[in-house]
Amino acid sequence: MRQDEAVTSDLDLEEPCRRLVRGEPVIAKVLGATIEELALVGLEGLTLERVAARAAVNRTTIYRRWPTKDDLVLAALRWMEKDEVLPDTGTLRGDLEQLVEHATAKLFAPGTLSLIRTILGAPSDSKLREFAECTHEVRRRGVLELFERAERRGEIRPDIDKELFLDSIFGMLFVRLIFKHEQPTTELRDRIVDQVLRLGAPQPEVSPTRPRAGRPKPRRAPAPKKMAATKARRAR
Template sequence: MASKQLRGEPLVARILEATLEEVARAGYKNLSIEAVAERAGVNKTTIYRRWPTPEALVLAAFESVSDKGSPPNTGSLRGDLLDYLRRYRAVCRQPVMLSLMRMLFAGGGKGKLARLIKEMTERSDCDALVMFERAVARGELPKDTDLPLVRDLVLGSAQNLILFRHDTCTDETLERVIDVMLLGAAQGGRRK
C-alpha cells in the first residue's frame, strides 16, 4: 500500500481526507471502511485501531475541517460580510464541503455526528452574529435591529446563491446581496 511510510499526523490527515471524499461519493449511510482504506492506501485495521466505528471516523473527519477561526473584523459590516461570504464560497467549492452539505441534506446522521453538525452550525451562527453586534455598536445598524433575523436573511440569501447558483456567484453578486439586505436592515428589520 502507498501509505505504509506515513505515520502520525500525515497518516491521520490522509485517512480523514479519504473519509470525507467517500462520504461525498457514497453518503454517510453507505460509507464503507474498506473503501476509505483503499482510497487512503492503508489497511482497514489501521483505521479501526484509531476509530472503532464508522461514526467515530466520520466524526473525526468533520471535526478536522470545522472552522474554528474567528469572524472577520474589517471595520465595517459590509466588509465583514463580504470577507465571510468569500471564505464560505471558497470552502463550498471543496469536496469537503460537498460532503458536509450532502450529510446536512440527508438528515445529518445520528448520535454524535448529528450533534457535531448541530454544534458546527450553532458555532457558525454565533460567529456570524458577532459581526452584526459589532455593526450595532459602530452605529451601522439601529440598536433595536432583530439581529438573528437580519443575519439569517443576509447569510441565507448568499448561501442559496453560493450553493445552488455557484457558477454565477461572483464578488459583485455577493456585494449586491449584502447591499440590498443591509439597506433593508438599516430601514427596518427591527424588533417589535
C-alpha cells in the same frame, strides 16, 4: 436561567466541537478521504475499508484511532472546521465581504453539496446530525457576535432582529448560487453585501417639527367702493 446554568449549557454545546485534529499528515489523509467517501457514498455506504483504500493507509491505522465509523465521521467533520476563523476587519462591510467569500468557497469545495445532503438525510437523533447542528450553532453564535460589534460601532440599528438578519445573508447567497446557478463573482458578493447593509442601516434621526415663526400677514387695503362708503358715513 441562572448564570452558572447558562455557562454550563454553552460548554456542553461546544464540547463536541472542540477537539479538532491538527497536523500529522497521515491523519489529514485519512480524514480527507473520509470526507470524500462520505460525499460519494453517504453515511450508509461508508466503510473503514473504503477510507483506508482511498487514503492508502493500513486499516489498523484507522481502527487504532477511530474504532467505529461514527468516531471517524465525527473526527472528519471536526477536522473540516479546524481553520474556521470569523473575520474581524473593523468594519461591517469588510466582515460581510469575507464572510460571503468564505461561505461561497466552502459551498463550492468538492463534495460539499453531497455532504450537506448526507447530513440532512441522517436521522435527527444520529451523532452525525448532533455534531452538524452543534457546529452550526457555535459558528452562528460567532457571526451574531460580529453583528454585536457592528452595533457598538453604530453600523447597524439596535432594534434589528439579528437572527433574521443573519438568515438573510445566507438565504440570498444560497438562492443565487444553488437555485439560480449564478456564478460566484465579486459583483454578486457586492450586491448581497450592499443589500444586507441597507437592511441593517441605522435610521436617520428625525428632528421634531416646530411651527415656523411666520411674519404677520399684511392688512389688505379696503376696496375703493368700500372706502368711499365708509367716508360718506363718517361725514354724516
